[in-house]
Amino acid sequence: xxxxxxxxxxxxxxxxxxxxxxxxxxxxxxxxxxxxxxxxxxxxxxxxxxxxxxxxxxxxxxxxxxxxxxxxxxxxxxxxxxxxxxxxxxxxxxxxxxxxxxxxxxxxxxxxxxxxxxxxxxxxxxxxxxxxxxxxxxxxxxxxxxxxxxxxxxxxxxxxxxxxxxxxxxxxxxxxxxxxxxxxxxxxxxxxxxxxxxxxxxxxxxxxxxxxxxxxxxxxxxxxxxxxxxxxxxxxxxxxxxxxxxxxxxxxxxxxxxxxxxxxxxxxxxxxxxxxxxxxxxxxxxxxxxxxxxxxxxxxxxxxxxxxxxxx
Amino acid sequence: xxxxxxxxxxxxxxxxxxxxxxxxxxxxxxxxxxxxxxxxxxxxxxxxxxxxxxxxxxxxxxxxxxxxxxxxxxxxxxxxxxxxxxxxxxxxxxxxxxxxxxxxxxxxxxxxxxxxxxxxxxxxxxxxxxxxxxxxxxxxxxxxxxxxxxxxxxxxxxxxxxxxxxxxxxxxxxxxxxxxxxxxxxxx
Numbered sequence: 183x184x185x186x187x188x189x190x191x192x193x194x195x196x197x198x199x200x201x202x203x204x205x206x207x208x209x210x211x212x213x214x215x216x217x218x219x220x221x222x223x224x225x226x227x228x229x230x231x232x233x234x235x236x237x238x239x240x241x242x243x244x245x246x247x248x249x250x251x252x253x254x255x256x257x258x259x260x261x262x263x264x265x266x267x268x269x270x271x272x273x274x275x276x277x278x279x280x281x282x283x284x285x286x287x288x289x290x291x292x293x294x295x296x297x298x299x300x301x302x303x304x305x306x307x308x309x310x311x312x313x314x315x316x317x318x319x320x321x322x323x324x325x326x327x328x329x330x331x332x333x334x335x336x337x338x339x340x341x342x343x344x345x346x347x348x349x350x351x352x353x354x355x356x357x358x359x360x361x362x363x364x365x366x367x368x369x370x371x372x373x374x375x376x377x378x379x380x381x382x383x384x385x386x387x388x389x390x391x392x393x394x395x396x397x398x399x400x401x402x403x404x405x406x407x408x409x410x411x412x413x414x415x416x417x418x419x420x421x422x423x424x425x426x427x428x429x430x431x432x433x434x435x436x437x438x439x440x441x442x443x444x445x446x447x448x449x450x451x452x453x454x455x456x457x458x459x460x461x462x463x464x465x466x467x468x469x470x471x472x473x474x475x476x477x478x479x480x481x482x483x484x485x486x487x488x489x490x491x492x493x494x
Numbered sequence: 495x496x497x498x499x500x501x502x503x504x505x506x507x508x509x510x511x512x513x514x515x516x517x518x519x520x521x522x523x524x525x526x527x528x529x530x531x532x533x534x535x536x537x538x539x540x541x542x543x544x545x546x547x548x549x550x551x552x553x554x555x556x557x558x559x560x561x562x563x564x565x566x567x568x569x570x571x572x573x574x575x576x577x578x579x580x581x582x583x584x585x586x587x588x589x590x591x592x593x594x595x596x597x598x599x600x601x602x603x604x605x606x607x608x609x610x611x612x613x614x615x616x617x618x619x620x621x622x623x624x625x626x627x628x629x630x631x632x633x634x635x636x637x638x639x640x641x642x643x644x645x646x647x648x649x650x651x652x653x654x655x656x657x658x659x660x661x662x663x664x665x666x667x668x669x670x671x672x673x674x675x676x677x678x679x680x681x682x
Contacts, residue, residue: 393634410634411532414627 196276198465200268205464207261212460215257222249258460265458269470270311277477278315278322285456287312288325293351297446298363299437300345304329311456317352317484324350326456347435347450348476352484355443360409362416363389364425365437367404396422402429416440416487424486432479445487447480515651522639526660529635530578533628537572537581540621544569544588547614551595554605558598565591582663585625592618633662 223246233239263285271283288309295301309327316322329344389406392413399422407413417425435450451472459467548562555561568591572584599605640659643652652658 393638395630395634410529410631411624411627414630415623418626 197269197273197470200272201465201467201470204261204265204268204458207264208258208458208460208464211258211261215253218253218257219250222253254460258458262458262460265464266311266456269458270456270473273470273473274313274315277481278313278317279319281313281315284312284314286310288327289323289349289351293323294327294329294345294349296441296444297349297351297448298361298439298441299349299365299446299448300329300347300450302329302342302344303331304344305332306330317481320484321353322350322480323353324348326454345448345450346452347448348455349449350447350480352445352447352480353443354445354484354487356440356445358409358412358416358440359442360407360412360440361389361442362392362405362407362409362413362440363437364403364405364417364439366435367400367402392417394422395419396426399423399426402426421486425483428479428482432475434476434479436479438483445484447483449476511647512651515647516655519639519642519648519652519655519657522635522642523657526632526635526639529628529632533625533632534578534581536621536624536628537585540585540588540618540625541569541572543614543617543621546610547592547618550608550610550614551599551605554602554608555598558595561591561595561598565595579661579663582629589622629663636660636662 226242226246226249230239230242233242266283266285270285271281274283275281289312291307294307307327307329309325312323312325314321314323326347327349328346331342331344333340333342387406389408390410392405392407392410394400394405394414394417396419399417403425405413405417437448437450439446453469453472455469455473455476457469458464459469544565548565551558552562565588568584568588572581572588575581575584599611605611642648643657643659
């Protein structure tokens with residue numbers, strides 16, 4: 183894929199050198215961590231005899247874990263910060279214009295709600311690694327998000343993960359004012375076309391199921407919209423084919439939406455995509471490859487849609 | 495559980511099945527009407543644009559009277575007929591004539607760069623896309639309805655309700671071979 187090749191080229195040309203330097207830093211941090219953690223636990227052993235005497239030896243394990251964690255945190259702190267500045271920030275500066283990277287910020291709750299993707303009741307909303315910039319001259323904002331619902335039932339506490347992953351909002355001032363949501367189709371894959379469609383028919387929801395022409399597209403995606411005609415204006419047979427091909431080449435669990443004046447992309451993942459690898463090789467890190475692939479995907483889709491939908 | 499209880503459960507079950515199937519078929523029939531209404535409105539919008547297009551092009555193409563006559567005639571027929579299928583057919587013929595007109599526009603560079611003409615071009619392209627999307631929705635609604643009345647349990651209930659399978663919109667054979675207006679506009 184041409185765009186993915188371009189991104190791979192950017193990675194090879196500009197970022198790989200930085201990753202090589204960072205790998206040296208990672209090794210140093212690892213050595214510091216191993217030495218400090220070992221020293222810390224050796225000192226703890228000396229204290230263990232005293233703890234044993236006072237019958238509080240069980241605290242030793244908790245202390246050992248705490249010491250190890252502290253050593254890990256301080257040993258890798260500078261390296262992790264360096265990774266975000268030199269790798270993540272540099273990558274986005276290459277592919278976006280007017281780039282701003284704020285590692286401790288995230289998209290707002292109203293942006294998440296406006297995206298209509300992976301919605302659900304939640305009690306906790308957090309995130310990090312906010313990136314702002316322009317892609318093809320159009321503003322884009324993205325960040326990692328962690329959204330969960332904590333249910334307290336007497337003494338029992340249950341945490342439900344509503345969404346964890348990357349959400350990207352492409353502020354594309356298009357002419358369509360309806361809401362169309364494209365999500366991965368599990369029902370049709372599991373149950374076949376008839377029962378899958380039956381399950382997907384939400385008679386009470388505002389967004390009605392849209393049945394489209396391409397059987398391959400229908401197998402991969404389920405589409406809901408407030409306006410059946412507008413959904414078909416956006417998802418022409420060509421766009422359906424392109425999205426299907428892109429989906430079949432990638433393993434992402436993603437969803438997309440078109441709402442007034444924007445397109446949103448959500449990628450569900452349990453990984454922390456922007457975090458520096460600590461126990462594995464920096465240069466071969468899969469997380470960074472995943473970021474490259476995700477952004478190639480966003481670029482491909484936004485280009486396909488840009489050419490078909492009129493900007494206003 | 496006695497026979498009477500089983501019979502009662504069976505009757506309730508059949509009653510519920512009839513209830514939901516009836517409502518489902520009515521909903522799908524209304525969806526076709528909804529889609530037809532949208533398509534009709536879009537076709538009307540296109541017919542309404544024709545006089546303006548003729549007015550702008552006539553100023554420059556003074557010797558193309560036959561072409562304009564045919565376009566105006568088709569437009570009148572399209573506006574007066576209430577039958578959607580006929581309207582669709584006339585729209586396709588109109589598409590054909592506008593395609594021929596646009597090929598001729600190439601011989602009039604002043605017209606091709608006229609602001610009003612360019613604005614009309616944009617409107618026509620948008621309307622073409624809207625018509626295509628509206629037709630796809632109309633066809634999807636008909637397929638959905640036809641599936642429902644040909645599958646169980648709709649196949650038993652549809653005759654009681656007097657519902658029959660409907661015909662989808664299909665492009666006429668001649669239309670398949672003529673240039674697409676949108677493509678012609680896009681080349682400008």
